């Protein structure tokens with residue numbers, strides 16, 4: 001499968017085109033059609049698609065990595081342009097979610113879940129296709145489904161909560177899933193926020209695909225929120241793997257991005273708005 005991936009929404013802008021926002025979205029062009037992975041927070045997806053000359057009306061499917069607002073916020077704007085389209089996601093994408101921050105002595109709670117009801121999105125054309133397991137969604141394109149938590153160093157983010165059965169509990173992120181493209185040059189793996197742990201995700205992909213050669217890994221890694229010890233463990237694991245290019249975005253953070261650049265050298269790039277990976 002020939003493919004071109006363009007970062008549409010991201011926190012940073014690298015080519016003096018488009019706008020940055022807290023969020024992530026990637027536009028995927030293949031010889032069998034175009035796809036959208038995540039939709040950013042909502043403000044930049046349409047203007048950035050016009051600036052980068054990516055036609056949102058051409059997409060065959062939308063994939064959602066998880067239910068946070070910064071990945072699902074652009075759904076209404078995309079649907080208003082596209083109309084009827086399959087939206088693949090885990091059923092927990094609609095959970096209510098909050099983040100709890102400490103600012104000086106004050107505790108601040110913010111709603112960070114999906115801002116729209118399923119019915120509203122359906123009225124704009126969304127046809128939700130839910131999966132919990134690893135699934136081939138198109139020829140050569142796979143969603144990871146739920147990722148088993150196996151490493152001992154990738155811990156849940158203690159600031160994030162979701163509502164399950166009427167109670168707010170630590171968010172398990174069963175809906176966190178990533179997109180896999182099976183190309184001639186190896187696997188291309190696109191992460192949303194990697195809430196299930198970047199190494200857990202990669203191990204799950206190796207296990208399900210029966211292949212361990214990654215042409216590229218891109219997207220949000222959530223490495224920004226790990227302790228220094230956890231970050232070093234993750235880097236040690238990454239270095240043991242066969243990864244051609246590593247293009248991080250969004251929740252990776254500068255500290256982790258700099259560490260990855262030190263370790264991966266020319267194989268590292270920052271995936272800001274307008275970055276393109278051609279395979």
Ligand SMILES: [Fe+2]
Nearest residue numbers: 068070193251
């Ligand atoms: Fe995110």
Ligand SMILES: [Fe+2]
Nearest residue numbers: 066068193195
């Ligand atoms: Fe997230």
